[in-house]
Amino acid sequence: MSFLERIEERPGAAELRAESYRLLDLTSGGTCVDVGCGTGNAVAELSAAGLKAIGVDADPEAVEAARVRVPEAMFHVAHSDDLPLEDASADGYRAVRLFHLLEDPVPTVAEARRVIRPGGHVVLGGQDYGFLLIDSADQDLTDVVLLGLESRSVAPRAARSVRDLLLDAGFRDVEVVVHTEVVTDHGLLAGQLAAAAAAAVEKALITQQDADGWLAEQADRGRRDRFLAVLPTLLVGGRR
Known part of the structure; x- marks a missing residue:
């Protein structure tokens, strides 16, 4: 839960959520389902905007935390x-940071189309881990470490295919927006950097010595205000 909270509280996360709401293009009183809702940040904001927000997540702990955050909302x-929704029962459907977890995204997109009313809007998105940028004195090593990060996800480059998925499912007026987060605070990503390096060692992509040296360089960059990571997130909106 703390990891999910840190993601949503990072600088730029609120702006990303706001951009997804713009693409949803919903008016007060409408119904919106947030799939992969996590601990309920988006559900809380959608509810505050006068929408009937429904949160869905496969993790019972996340849903319980979301219920505490937004007791007036409905969660599944x-x-x-x-x-667990009726056909054409939602005016909007939002799923951000979900598709990198799916082995086959097609049934999820089909289910989105089922629950959205004709004319309703869908917004899908997430980070494409093939686009991440981290500055380093050894960029080749950094690229390999990032492959370690990719290995921690089922489909780390799924976001680049979301536009195709929506078009193939018959959605119209499909729009792609890139939201770019620039992180210069090493502490915000230190845990993810360590996890990426550990995964690269586990996959025998680099040695433990390589990992230790790379992590030490990134920590030193942080101390000298030289740390830089650029994290693009793709948002893809469409109309049923």
């Missing part, structure tokens, strides 16, 4: 390809 523990 369910998978994205089997939603």
Whole structure:
């Protein structure tokens, strides 16, 4: 839960959520389902905007934390390809930071189309880990470490295919927006850097000595205000 909270509280996360709401293009009183809702940040903001927000997540702990955050909202523990919602019952559908976890995204997109009313809007998105940038004196080593980070996800480059998924499913007016987060505070990403390096060692992509040296360089960059990471997130909106 603390990891999910840190993601949503990072600088730029609120702006990303706001951009996703713009693409949803909903008016007060509408119904919006947030799939992969985590601890309920988006559900809280959608509810505050006068929408009937429904949160769905496969993790019971996340849903319980979300219920505490937004007790007035409705939540379900369910998978994205089997939603406990009626056909054409939602004006909007939002799923951000979900598709890198799915082995097959097609059933999830089909389920989104099922629950959205004709004319309703969908917004899908997430980070494409093939686009991440981290500055380093050894960029080749950094690229390999980032492959370690990719290995921690089922589909680390899924976001680049979301536009195709929506078009293939028959959605119209499909729009792609890139939201770029620039991080210069090493502490915000230190845990993820360590996890990426550990994964690269586990996959035998680099040695432990390589990992230790790379992490030490990144920590030193942080101390000298030289740390830089650029994290693009793709948001893809469409209309049913």
